[in-house]
Amino acid sequence: MHDPVNSTASGFQQISRSTTFRSVLHTKLRDIDLLILGSMDGENPFVSENTTYPCRYMDVVTMGAEIFHPGNEWKLYGERMQRWWILNVLKGVGTIHAGIHNPSYVKMDTRIVQEIRSYRVSDLPGLATEKQEAMGRSGQWNAETALGFLHALLTFVMANVVESSDHFVYEFTCQRDLPNQLNGPFVFREIPAAKAAEEGHNYIPDVKHFLD
Numbered sequence: 001m002h003d004p005v006n007s008t009a010s011g012f013q014q015i016s017r018s019t020t021f022r023s024v025l026h027t028k029l030r031d032i033d034l035l036i037l038g039s040m041d042g043e044n045p046f047v048s049e050n051t052t053y054p055c056r057y058m059d060v061v062t063m064g065a066e067i068f069h070p071g072n073e074w075k076l077y078g079e080r081m082q083r084w085w086i087l088n089v090l091k092g093v094g095t096i097h098a099g100i101h102n103p104s105y106v107k108m109d110t111r112i113v114q115e116i117r118s119y120r121v122s123d124l125p126g127l128a129t130e131k132q133e134a135m136g137r138s139g140q141w142n143a144e145t146a147l148g149f150l151h152a153l154l155t156f157v158m159a160n161v162v163e164s165s166d167h168f169v170y171e172f173t174c175q176r177d178l179p180n181q182l183n184g185p186f187v188f189r190e191i192p193a194a195k196a197a198e199e200g201h202n203y204i205p206d207v208k209h210f211l212d
Contacts, residue, residue: 038092089147129142
């Protein structure tokens with residue numbers, strides 16, 4: 001795409017890595033409707049406008065070629081793929097395009113993407129599980145467990161946050177060793193807004209005007 005404002009003399013657009021596109025999305029987690037603000041790098045031009053998960057959007061990432069060197073498999077099939085999946089599974093992002101550049105120890109402004117590999121977000125848990133089992137590290141993360149935890153937390157939140165107030169905020173904690181498990185592993189407390197500000201917490205501001 002040619003942008004006369006941000007283009008170089010050769011006509012190529014300069015891309016700012018600090019610019020992020022965000023979209024407000026309606027999605028579902030089992031029986032819970034969610035309205036989320038999600039960042040993504042682009043829209044797939046080859047699908048219908050009515051298409052949602054798993055093909056509507058795409059995300060672009062970069063990583064050093066050393067991640068494919070022997071002994072570094074866990075960084076890709078554990079840490080990276082888990083991060084990609086967590087960040088994109090509920091946003092309607094169907095594909096991750098990973099640019100493989102020369103090793104990360106090379107100076108930032110001289111790194112060149114030499115290869116692009118694409119991954120479907122829906123395939124990431126299976127790819128990671130298969131590789132983890134081959135490395136003898138199975139059970140490091142599980143897609144159903146992660147989504148189940150989020151569903152349980154949101155269910156607890158909806159059952160306990162019954163009013164909106166400008167005077168206090170809610171803080172939720174997961175404590176698996178609680179003696180009373182009637183409400184699961186979650187507990188919450190109400191913190192006066194002034195105290196929360198003094199403690200330096202960055203809590204979500206009032207969002208009632210978004211829902212009116």
